[in-house]
Amino acid sequence: MSVEAREARQPWILLSPALTAVTFLLFVPLLFIVVYSFWLSSATGADIPAFSFENWEEALTDPFYRDILLNTLKIAGITTIVCALMGYPAAYFIARARGNKAFLLLLLILPFWISYIIRTMSWINILGVSGAVNWLLVNLGLTEEPIQMLYNETTVILGLVHFLLPFMVLNVFVSLDGIDTNLEDAATSLGATKWQAFLQVTLPLSLPGLAAGGLLCFVLGAGTYITPMVLGGPRDAMFANLVYEAIITQLNWPLGSALSLMLLIVLGALVLIYNRYLGMAQLVKGLG
Amino acid sequence: MGWHLIRLWTLLVYGFMFLPVAVVVLLSFNASQFGSFPMTGFSFRWFVELAQNDAILRAFRTSLILGALTALISTTLGVLASLALVRYRVPAANMITTLLIAPILVPEVVLAVALLLFLNFLDLPKSFPMLLLGHVIFTLPFVILVVQARLVSIRRDVEEAALSLGASPVQTFFQITLPLMLPAVLAGALFAFTISFDDITGTLFWKPGGVETVPTQIFSMLRNSISPEINALGTVMILLTVGVPLLGLALARALATRSGG
Numbered sequence: 001m002s003v004e005a006r007e008a009r010q011p012w013i014l015l016s017p018a019l020t021a022v023t024f025l026l027f028v029p030l031l032f033i034v035v036y037s038f039w040l041s042s043a044t045g046a047d048i049p050a051f052s053f054e055n056w057e058e059a060l061t062d063p064f065y066r067d068i069l070l071n072t073l074k075i076a077g078i079t080t081i082v083c084a085l086m087g088y089p090a091a092y093f094i095a096r097a098r099g100n101k102a103f104l105l106l107l108l109i110l111p112f113w114i115s116y117i118i119r120t121m122s123w124i125n126i127l128g129v130s131g132a133v134n135w136l137l138v139n140l141g142l143t144e145e146p147i148q149m150l151y152n153e154t155t156v157i158l159g160l161v162h163f164l165l166p167f168m169v170l171n172v173f174v175s176l177d178g179i180d181t182n183l184e185d186a187a188t189s190l191g192a193t194k195w196q197a198f199l200q201v202t203l204p205l206s207l208p209g210l211a212a213g214g215l216l217c218f219v220l221g222a223g224t225y226i227t228p229m230v231l232g233g234p235r236d237a238m239f240a241n242l243v244y245e246a247i248i249t250q251l252n253w254p255l256g257s258a259l260s261l262m263l264l265i266v267l268g269a270l271v272l273i274y275n276r277y278l279g280m281a282q283l284v285k286g287l288g
Numbered sequence: 289m290g291w292h293l294i295r296l297w298t299l300l301v302y303g304f305m306f307l308p309v310a311v312v313v314l315l316s317f318n319a320s321q322f323g324s325f326p327m328t329g330f331s332f333r334w335f336v337e338l339a340q341n342d343a344i345l346r347a348f349r350t351s352l353i354l355g356a357l358t359a360l361i362s363t364t365l366g367v368l369a370s371l372a373l374v375r376y377r378v379p380a381a382n383m384i385t386t387l388l389i390a391p392i393l394v395p396e397v398v399l400a401v402a403l404l405l406f407l408n409f410l411d412l413p414k415s416f417p418m419l420l421l422g423h424v425i426f427t428l429p430f431v432i433l434v435v436q437a438r439l440v441s442i443r444r445d446v447e448e449a450a451l452s453l454g455a456s457p458v459q460t461f462f463q464i465t466l467p468l469m470l471p472a473v474l475a476g477a478l479f480a481f482t483i484s485f486d487d488i489t490g491t492l493f494w495k496p497g498g499v500e501t502v503p504t505q506i507f508s509m510l511r512n513s514i515s516p517e518i519n520a521l522g523t524v525m526i527l528l529t530v531g532v533p534l535l536g537l538a539l540a541r542a543l544a545t546r547s548g549g
Contacts, residue, residue: 014372029406122308135325223395
């Protein structure tokens with residue numbers, strides 16, 4: 001074999017283990033659940049290979065599933081907006097602060113290292129019947145009996161914001177950090193107020209980071225089932241909880257496949273729209 | 289004026305982020321037998337009880353082994369792929385990168401269902417190997433992103449110098465490239481370990497009955513009520529997931545300065 005041919009083959013040898021893994025552990029399984037979603041479930045034993053639209057019909061026409069899907073998108077939307085409002089100023093502060101760089105960097109990455117399940121359950125210590133807030137209220141004499149503040153839609157959103165805020169801060173920071181501060185100075189020296197310079201120069205330039213953070217918050221928020229299970233009540237199920245119910249509790253795998261694919265299509269469409277207009281580069285920057 | 293407001297806002301945002309976690313740590317030292325306020329005294333009893341709880345110790349062992357194996361496999365695959373993408377002209381490199389990071393573009397629940405059903409179809413039931421495969425595919429994109437970002441900054445001329453001075457490609461890789469890459473490799477492995485150690489979304493689908501990792505153990509304990517033991521377990525986990533990466537960062541920095549980076 002010629003030297004050139006060997007050179008050309010080398011990268012494929014290096015890539016093949018990872019590509020094989022992604023193919024057989026992601027793409028083939030995804031195709032498989034497409035097929036599976038047309039099978040029929042049997043109450044006793046193995047599911048029956050078939051080509052039936054029964055599961056899809058149930059997933060698409062049952063108002064129960066539709067309402068929960070819409071509610072899931074609503075919760076993810078509110079979460080994303082709250083994350084943006086809370087996270088943008090914080091990211092701006094970290095990007096523009098002069099001072100201890102290592103400490104500011106730690107502020108960016110430390111929240112990612114604290115376990116998701118622990119951050120989620122930590123709110124029980126704060127808002128639970130025997131939590132910090134109730135203890136304070138009772139001791140201040142503001143209330144006789146502890147108030148149940150947990151297990152509703154608001155606490156689900158609270159838990160999601162707490163979990164996803166770091167993704168927003170990091171992405172906005174990456175975007176702000178790449179903006180030349182001379183641009184803002186130029187705007188102010190040309191007569192713009194600081195606020196105008198921010199609104200017309202910095203904010204538009206940081207929109208890609210805001211969009212990347214927003215996409216991550218929305219997609220991760222809409223795909224969770226743990227937060228509603230820990231901080232939500234029985235009526236606060238999100239769409240991923242339906243998938244969990246169908247697969248783990250009811251063992252109705254064909255229906256579970258159809259529901260999973262519905263979630264994938266809705267959230268995948270968002271990723272594709274984002275990719276079409278903004279490209280993956282910004283998202284990758286924030287993750288790396 | 290505006291700047292002070294932003295600083296105050298940032299302070300509040302970080303208070304929101306860290307205070308609930310700080311309360312977990314605080315309550316884990318509570319002497320009271322309930323996992324709640326008020327603090328009746330300072331005590332290590334919940335940590336002692338933790339160390340004597342077989343279920344929790346087993347969960348810890350499972351999580352550590354799973355995390356270590358995940359890091360090993362995922363880092364190996366990720367480093368090889370990153371080398372190919374950074375060091376060679378690969379046709380359609382952008383598309384290949386997108387394919388390789390696809391596991392994090394798909395919602396984790398969907399990935400979990402697809403893998404569970406497919407492997408089950410291949411007669412591999414819920415088991416430790418399934419858990420491992422799931423964790424590998426889920427952590428691989430993170431390793432690739434981290435390693436690729438750092439590989440780009442390693443200059444090629446050092447390697448070219450070694451080659452032109454008569455070193456074989458294999459010698460060059462082990463004596464020049466690998467030592468230069470070590471911080472990137474360690475960072476990737478650490479990232480994979482912490483993500484695997486913390487994962488619950490996929491793990492609940494893949495784990496066989498009776499096997500628990502630390503997060504699923506905490507999750508199942510939450511079903512009853514929040515006990516001081518959970519807070520203690522949370523504190524240990526925070527120490528691990530914050531302490532290990534901090535140690536790793538320090539190590540990576542030390543290695544980088546020693547190699548003159």
